[in-house]
Amino acid sequence: MTMVFVETDPAGEVTLTSAEAITFARKNPQLLPDGGAATSREVSGPPSGSTEGVVIGPLSDAAVESLGRLGVGVIHHLDHPDLAEYSAAAWAQAIVDVAPESGTLLASGTPRGMELMAHAAVRTGARMAANVIAADAEGLLRQVHGGTAFERLRLDGDLQVLTIAGHACTPEETTPITPEVYAYDLTVAEADLTTRVQRTEVEAADDASGLTSARAVVGAGRGVGSENGFAEVLELVDHLGGALGVSRVVTGLGWRPHAEQVGQTGSRISPDVYIACGISGAIQHMAGIEGAKTLVAINTDEESTMVQRADYAIIGDLHEVVGAVNEEIVRRRG
Amino acid sequence: MNILVCIKRVPDIAGSVTLDATGTGIDESGLGHTMSSHEECAVELAIQTAAQAGGTVTVLTLGPAEAVEQLRAAVAVGANDGILVEAADPSVFAPEDIAQVIGDVIRDRAEAGQTFDLVLTGDDAADTGDFQVGIRLAYDLGYPVLTNIQTISVGGAAGGGGERGSGRIEARGIGPVGTEIFSLDLPAVVAVHEGGVDPRYPSITGRMKAKKAQVVEYDAPVPGMGSPRLRLELPEVKASSVTILGEGPEAAPALVDVLEEIGVIRP
């Protein structure tokens, strides 16, 4: 049996990444290391081989419906006043309380998912694999080296704990079913609350540059040339009312602050258009822009990864091309 | 407040990599080595926190003899000393093994009179990306653990866990809807996510100090569990479906057409 930790957003809806993880679980029945024997620790009777979900905190009707459309047959709903504020240890223990003794426990590879699965792995004595992208008879495949390589591995034990890499799979709905919802009478240990969130600052988290919410992001990489080479791209950002995103090399060289970094270890963005200027397309960076709906590359190197992966590209010096784009925008404005 | 920062020597890769002859690792010839970027921030946080609270910063790594370079790099920016747990091939260690080894070293150091109030790690290592060592280490030590932390400050309101004796910190990290603030008593383990601080570069005098840094050496035991790795594979190159709009500035109008169609140009 495969159990998925489901994250919901403030509106109570299932997050995109959780939908990805559920789809991954559903489409990979071979994840079951024990051939499908299904027993939750405190529940008996759910359909064998189905995908089960765990939701902590409020469970909205919309979420139940979404989970049903995603093929989740059973929802374990964990609600307790002590779980209202996030504490990894307490949440993880709650998940462990309902997790199967054999099978697969997984979450999406978000910071929450990663943290909870690691705690759960320790608490169940299971092994864990992070950022999994595929599973087959041979075992699991996961991203390593920032996604530039994959690791093929096999986890032993009755229970395996995984996180699923973002974009490893596209959310896919199936014949809707009505999930059974199980509620529990939980006990939360005091010791597990020492790491509870004291408060959350929502405004501070709203990224100052608007990077993750911008409809248009102009990306700048090493090709900019120097700390002083950002004039054209910043003007374009202004014309688009968008945000500047930079590659890791640019922050590494100290040309721009880390807050502007896009990629595996920076922000992951999903703008309507991402215009990559002088970025060759290192995989760390590509990981951060997979959500972009349209990808435009401006690069001198036609063979670069960025150009090859783009929807549109202009081959040329970014300063010249972006300068000309700015002029054209100004001209059309009249 | 004495802080231990656990760091890892990793190949400093850029775009593409190739595999080594065994197929279980990447070909590191021609690559430099560095510590993971989360750990660079952890070192910076440790230095700032120790400066604020008073105390020392010790860096620990499990890795080959050459990993002493990463220890020295940390000393060059302000750490006080290092601990090298030498393992010729750290890739054969499971996260469980590494946590266990570090836990044992921390206990051994305590017996030698060197104790740590705060243990920092990165969220995960740039190469293996396991996201477990900090958390497994915390369980091994019986300490509380936070992950995804970007800044730390000393002190903060009392609460929660009662008397543990060696101070209290406030930690801020990224949550799904905003910055989450934690407050906890030490000792504790905190796994750091990059971005909260700008790691400093070494000064020349720092680098000169690093050369003479004191490094305590241990030999890593044979891993008990062992890495579950079977081999590495490289991603397939995807076929391109790019539309080349043109070359040079002459192609600018074509791009502006595209941007207009998407509707992102500010009026």
Place this chain on the structure above:
Amino acid sequence: MASVPAQASVVVVGAGIVGNSLVHHLAELGWTDIVQIDKGPLPNPGGSTGHASNFIFPVDHSREITDLTLDSMRQYKELGVFTESGGFEVARTEERMEELRRRMASARAWGIESSLVTPAEVAEKVPFVDPEAILGAFWTPTVGVVDSVRAGTMMRESAEAKGALTVSPNTEVTGIDVRDGQIAAVYTTKGEVATNRILIACGVWSPRIAAMAGAAIPLTPAVHQMISVGPVPQLAERPGEISFPIVRDMDTFCYERQHGSDMEIGSYAHRPILHDPDEIPSIEAAKLSPTEMPFTEDDFDPQLEQAVELMPEVLSNPDVEIRYAINGLLSLTPDGAPILGESPQVKGLWSAAAVWVKEGPGVGRAVAEWMTHGLPEIDVQGADIARFHSHQRTREHVRARTSEAFNKTYGIVHPGEQWASDRDVRRSPMWHREADLGAVFFEAGGWERPQWYQSNAGLLEEFGDAVMDRSAEWDSRWWSPIINAEHLAMRQRAGLVDLSSFVIFDIFGPAALDAVQHIALAQMDVAIGRVVYTPILDENGGFRSDLTIMRLAHDRFRVVTGAAHGMVDLKWFADRLPDTGAQIADLTSSWTTIGLWGPRARDILGGLTSSDVSHEAFKFGTARTIEIGSLEVLASRISYVGDLGWELYVPMESGLKLWDALMDTGHAHGLLPVGLGVYGTTGRIEKGYRAFGTELDSERSVVEVGMSRPKVKSQDFVGRAAHLRHREEDPKTVLCSLTVDDHTSAGGEKRYMLGGEPIVSADGDPLIDGHGRHSYVTSAGSAPSLGKHVLMAFLPPAEAVLGNRLQVVYMEEFYPVTVASVDSTPLFDPDNECIRR
């Protein structure tokens, strides 16, 4: 995907400073349909130009390199990318101060304004240098920095603007088609280009591209470490990229160069770190650029401390951080010189590699001229790719020599300094005999050659003060008074010289006479058995070589030339043979040569052969086969030491037998083995014999070196028209021999010049000849027969007057000299009686 043009007059590989400069100059010279490719993007494709520190110190001990540098500076200035900063080379030791005095000699010799200054004067211009850390400095006000990427872009664009050039970046060479030994096509990732010329100017990758055609460009990528630290408040105070002079900290092999508010520190002090071209990461896999390799901190750590000593205020500031640190790749060659010209291995494969930013535009112009006219204006023969002997092209040799040389980049290198690595590659058949005699071996072209023999040390007593011993360590380094003693013994009795290192090749076939007649200045239609010494000229009448040619048969000529330049000569001849009727064969390793000279030479040779070797029967300038025991020996009666004698040629495997026979018979006549110290310096200098590479080069005419003969042969030959013109003109310069009148330094020690020193007027003013050259010593050496130290130098014609009193500047002291010869008249035995006795 854009594709490359299907055809090109030349495919230039590389868009660094060299490739860009080349396409510019080729276009200027009228070339069209040039295709330039680079595997990287523009304007910085990721080679060594992209991370160069871009500063230029004009003074080098090599005239060739200085000429290229000065031409490059001129071009950078024309492009408006040169910023003059001035530069110091600082000394921390007295030994280095001496070297700086020799730097002054080179500066004066090449006519570059420089001066020696005190620590206080350094601190005045660079206030953050601790004057206590240094003893003094060599100041060159014209030192500056350039923007080599910008310069390259401008030059490339000028060629494009002419419509002469198609540039294809992000294009990699995948193969080269060679048909019948000639380049036919270049395959790239963007298609095939039909061309019969490829010009490889891609720096550290050059060997890899050349290998695709089966040719060698013997260089190795090597690391030069560089860090950049900042922000430095003292630098930030002044605007612009560079406002303080550059400081070369010579004794620590480092430099400090301002770059805006940062200070770049570069090092040549670390262990040699060599890479193979195939090890260089791809653009995709490289963290920075492919040639900015990961920094290895341990190698740089010692330099940090030394840098702090020199600039404590700036560099021990804890806010000054190491922001950038690389193991930058550059190209090193086994002899330190660039690799220019057409490969002797594949027709149409040209190289312009191992070139530094300071020489880039100059090399671009020179190689473009070379490709266009067959020769460049600046003499770059020391950099000719054809110079390498086969072993010198091997990876092992390249790595051994570059490893040895790396730390000498800022080192103090004696002009006579010998290599320690990769020795004993070529030994003559007499080597063991020589070694038993305590031969001190110097190397040329891989050959181990006795410079002198310790076994002759007993001669020192015999000749006493006449051996002109030298007390100053520098003057006597790589030298022995035994050389002079051997010389005197040879002049009195006889000497035996191992000349196995000669490069020997035969030109043969029905058109052989026409071929050599076309190449040599001297009349070659001579009787069989004649030996002809001849200049080899280029089209401009400058020297390509000087060598001897023996006519062995109606259709066979044997060319004998030196080890250092012989491989270039071989290519020069091979390139100028007619398509049919004449062939060339390199016989260097087939023949060994033993020189026998001195007044007793005839007695010795006569005692070994039944042939008549009398003056009448065996005239000077003839060669014939004689029997010595069971050996057939080709005996050639000529001399480079100015004495009676022969060069004796036998097959390599018989060399030892001949040597032993000569030594056995010669013993009774006082025959001694003598080293190349006599053959190469003392013997020739007192005879005023010119040497290629020092007195003879492409710049000076036959007339100016005093070698013109009364008549010019009627047959056409390369350079004939120019030579005829030179004969009509007044010479712009005159090669003279001078004697040093007083050797005593201010400190009371006798000093002996080694070559390269400036010659100035009695008042200390520089002498400048009609070529614009300052007078300097081309060769220096003892003339033991005269008891004099002799210098050769080109003087302005007005100064080339017998008895003219001038001065030579040595270690910044002035010594009186007298002009003793203004033509090729020898100082010793001016009527050549010794040779003709």
